Amino acid sequence: xxxxxxxxxxxxxxxxxxxxxxxxxxxxxxxxxxxxxxxxxxxxxxxxxxxxxxxxxxxxxxxxxxxxxxxxxxxxxxxxxxxxxxxxxxxxxxxxxxxxxxxxxxxxxxxxxxxxxxxxxxxxxxxxxxxxxxxxxxxxxxxxxxxxxxxxxxxxxxxxxxxxxxxxxxxxxxxxxxxxxxxxxxxxxxxx
Numbered sequence: 001x002x003x004x005x006x007x008x009x010x011x012x013x014x015x016x017x018x019x020x021x022x023x024x025x026x027x028x029x030x031x032x033x034x035x036x037x038x039x040x041x042x043x044x045x046x047x048x049x050x051x052x053x054x055x056x057x058x059x060x061x062x063x064x065x066x067x068x069x070x071x072x073x074x075x076x077x078x079x080x081x082x083x084x085x086x087x088x089x090x091x092x093x094x095x096x097x098x099x100x101x102x103x104x105x106x107x108x109x110x111x112x113x114x115x116x117x118x119x120x121x122x123x124x125x126x127x128x129x130x131x132x133x134x135x136x137x138x139x140x141x142x143x144x145x146x147x148x149x150x151x152x153x154x155x156x157x158x159x160x161x162x163x164x165x166x167x168x169x170x171x172x173x174x175x176x177x178x179x180x181x182x183x184x185x186x187x188x189x190x191x192x
Contacts, residue, residue, distance in 0.1 A: 099147035
């Protein structure tokens with residue numbers, strides 16, 4: 001799968017960019033955290049080779065300043081055909097926001113739990129409306145964030161999005177290092 005993700009990068013990079021700039025980082029958590037801390041960059045974390053191609057081409061076409069974080073892991077299927085967070089599963093007990101290649105492990109780890117699962121391949125711009133809508137539809141305003149790298153930046157976006165909604169947040173970082181069992185246990189311990 002590692003070569004598929006890198007091949008997608010090579011195929012998608014435009015010969016002549018239209019301005020802005022697309023930076024692609026491969027698996028380096030420190031680099032991801034650095035770009036995540038700089039609000040002047042859009043932040044994309046595609047979870048499948050087809051998404052890598054689409055994100056790079058769209059960012060280059062729009063001329064945006066974009067950082068695209070690519071990992072060796074990939075989801076089984078491409079997702080995120082629409083702007084914002086994609087609702088993958090509906091539930092009432094809370095909301096899980098899975099980022100990039102963390103989606104498949106999250107789906108397996110939370111199978112059988114009554115949770116809404118949102119998928120994010122783009123974290124900035126942040127889909128505040130999508131998150132707020134999912135949280136307000138749940139019985140409990142409990143949010144679990146699963147993403148690679150540090151969750152500080154995304155946790156801040158979640159908190160500011162839900163500033164007027166009493167909520168609880170569990171932020172699990174380093175999704176590639178957390179196994180399904182650890183994710184499942186953490187989510188079950190967190191739920192009311």
